[in-house]
Amino acid sequence: AIINNEHIEQLKSKANKLAKRALDQHINLAVTGLSRSGKTAFITSFVNQLVAESSQSDMSYFKAINHGRFIAAKRVPQKDLHVPRFDYESAMRALSQTPPAWPEPTKGITQLRLSVKFEPDSSILKYATDTATLNIDITDYPGEWLLDLPMLNQTYEEWSEAMQVLLESSPRHEFAKSFIEKVKQLDPFAPTDENALAELASEYTALLHIFREKLGLSLIQPGRFILPGELENAPILQFVPFINFSDIAFERYQKSNDETMIGMMRARFLEYKERVVKQFYKKHFAHFDRQVILADCLTPLNQGVDSFKDLQQTLALISQSFSYGKSNFLSRLFSPKIDKLLFVATKSDHTTPEQHSNLVSLLNQLVQPIRQQVSFENIQIDTLAIASIKATKAGKSSYRGEDISVIQGCKLADNSTITLFPGEVPAELPNENYWQKNHFNFIAFSPLHSASEVKALPHLRMDQVLEFLIGDKMS
Numbered sequence: 001a002i003i004n005n006e007h008i009e010q011l012k013s014k015a016n017k018l019a020k021r022a023l024d025q026h027i028n029l030a031v032t033g034l035s036r037s038g039k040t041a042f043i044t045s046f047v048n049q050l051v052a053e054s055s056q057s058d059m060s061y062f063k064a065i066n067h068g069r070f071i072a073a074k075r076v077p078q079k080d081l082h083v084p085r086f087d088y089e090s091a092m093r094a095l096s097q098t099p100p101a102w103p104e105p106t107k108g109i110t111q112l113r114l115s116v117k118f119e120p121d122s123s124i125l126k127y128a129t130d131t132a133t134l135n136i137d138i139t140d141y142p143g144e145w146l147l148d149l150p151m152l153n154q155t156y157e158e159w160s161e162a163m164q165v166l167l168e169s170s171p172r173h174e175f176a177k178s179f180i181e182k183v184k185q186l187d188p189f190a191p192t193d194e195n196a197l198a199e200l201a202s203e204y205t206a207l208l209h210i211f212r213e214k215l216g217l218s219l220i221q222p223g224r225f226i227l228p229g230e231l232e233n234a235p236i237l238q239f240v241p242f243i244n245f246s247d248i249a250f251e252r253y254q255k256s257n258d259e260t261m262i263g264m265m266r267a268r269f270l271e272y273k274e275r276v277v278k279q280f281y282k283k284h285f286a287h288f289d290r291q292v293i294l295a296d297c298l299t300p301l302n303q304g305v306d307s308f309k310d311l312q313q314t315l316a317l318i319s320q321s322f323s324y325g326k327s328n329f330l331s332r333l334f335s336p337k338i339d340k341l342l343f344v345a346t347k348s349d350h351t352t353p354e355q356h357s358n359l360v361s362l363l364n365q366l367v368q369p370i371r372q373q374v375s376f377e378n379i380q381i382d383t384l385a386i387a388s389i390k391a392t393k394a395g396k397s398s399y400r401g402e403d404i405s406v407i408q409g410c411k412l413a414d415n416s417t418i419t420l421f422p423g424e425v426p427a428e429l430p431n432e433n434y435w436q437k438n439h440f441n442f443i444a445f446s447p448l449h450s451a452s453e454v455k456a457l458p459h460l461r462m463d464q465v466l467e468f469l470i471g472d473k474m475s
C-alpha cells in the first residue's frame with residue numbers, strides 16, 4: 001500500500017485523538033464537613049485558585065502550576081442537572097464587595113464542574129498531543145448526613161435507646177428534660193395523631209439546634225432534621241426517639257401498625273433510612289473518587305472539653321462511611337471506589353504560624369484511629385492544616401520587652417482591627433490540665449480586602465491540597 005502524506009496526517013490525527021482520550025481524565029471530588037466547618041469557603045477557594053487568571057498566591061507545592069504545565073481552567077455545565085449548582089459567582093461577589101463578606105453557606109448538596117487544561121509531563125503521549133484535559137466534578141454535601149450511617153444498622157428500638165443515652169447525659173440533659181418528659185407521657189399505643197407527631201418532631205429538632213449551635217456539639221441524629229433541604233416539613237422527618245422502651249410490652253409494640261403513635265414513628269424511621277439515608281449513599285456517595293473532610297478544630301478548642309470530645313466522636317462516626325471493608329453493610333449497598341481521603345483542619349489563619357504544626361499533629365491524633373481502620377483498604381490518607389481564604393496577617397509584636405508572635409485581622413463583629421496572640425494549640429488530644437489552664441481565643445474575622453475575580457484569593461496551603469487531590473492526574 002502507498003502511504004502518502006495525507007495518510008500520515010490522518011494517522012497522526014487519529015493517534016492524537018486516542019492519546020487525548022487516554023489523557024482526558026475525570027475526578028469526582030467530594031467535599032464534606034459539618035456546617036460551618038468551612039466547605040463553602042474551601043470550594044470557592046479551590047475553584048478560584050484554578051480559574052483566577054493571574055495567580056498571585058503561593059502555588060509552589062502544586063507541580064502543574066509550578067512547572068508551568070498548567071494552561072487554564074474554566075467552569076463548565078455540571079453533570080447532574082437535578083442537583084443545585086454551587087454558586088461560585090455569588091460567593092466571589094460577596095468576597096469582592098466593600099466591605100468584603102463571607103459567602104452564604106450552602107445547606108444541602110451542590111455541584112460544580114471544572115475543566116482544567118494542561119500540558120502532560122513525561123508521558124510518551126506528550127509527543128502525540130500538546131494538551132490534555134482534566135474534568136473535576138466537585139460535590140459539596142453536609143457532613144451531618146454521614147452521621148446517619150449507623151442508623152442503617154439499627155432498629156427503631158436500638159436507635160431510640162442510643163439517643164436516650166445521649167439525651168439523659170450531660171451536657172444535653174439539662175436542655176432535654178422537658179422533651180424527655182413529653183415523650184414519657186405519650187401513650188405509644190394511642191391512635192396516630194399527625195399533629196402531635198409534627199409538634200414533637202419540631203421540639204426535638206429545636207433541641208438538636210441547641211445542641212449544635214449553643215453547645216457546639218456535632219453528634220446530631222437524624223442529620224436531615226437540622227439540614228432538611230427539600231424535605232422541610234415532610235412527614236418523613238416527623239418522628240422522634242421513643243424514650244421508655246423498657247416500660248412497654250415488647251410484643252404489643254412489635255404488633256402495632258402505623259395506626260398507633262409508636263407504629264407510625266417506627267414506620268417513618270424505617271422510611272427515613274430507606275429513602276433518605278440509603279438513597280444518598282446510592283445516588284451520590286457511591287460515585288465519589290476522592291473525598292475531603294473538613295474539620296474546624298479551633299472553635300471546639302475555644303468552646304471547651306465537651307465540644308472537643310464531641311468533635312472527636314463525630315470525626316470517628318463520619319469516617320465509618322469510608323471503612324467499608326469492615327462494615328460491609330456499606331459494601332452491600334454499592335462498591336466504593338474512593339482512593340484518596342484528605343482530612344483538613346480549616347481556618348488555621350486563626351492561629352499564629354508556629355502553631356500550625358501543632359494543629360496538624362492534633363488533627364493527626366484525631367484521625368489516628370481512623371487511619372488504622374482505613375489504610376489497609378487501599379485508600380491514601382493525608383492531613384493538612386489550611387486556610388481556604390486567609391483573613392489575617394501574621395507578624396511579631398513586642399510585649400513587655402519580648403517579641404511575640406501575633407496575628408492581625410478585622411473583627412467580623414464590628415470591623416475593627418485587632419492584633420492578638422490567640423493561644424496555643426495543643427499538639428496532642430488535650431487533657432484535663434489543658435482545659436484548666438488554657439483557653440483558645442477564637443475570634444471571627446472578616447475576609448481581607450484583596451478579593452476580586454481575577455486575583456487569586458489569599459490562602460494557606462491550598463497548593464498542597466491541589467497537589468494531593470489532583471496533582472497525580474495532571475502529570
Ligand code: GDP
Binds near residue numbers: 041387390391
Ligand atoms: P460551611 O457551612 O461548611 O459551608 O462553612 P463556611 O465555608 O460558610 O464557613 C463558615 C465560616 O467560617 C465562614 O463564614 C467564615 O467566617 C469562617 N471561615 C471559613 N473558612 C475560613 C478561613 O479559611 N479563614 C477564616 N479566617 N475563616 C474562615
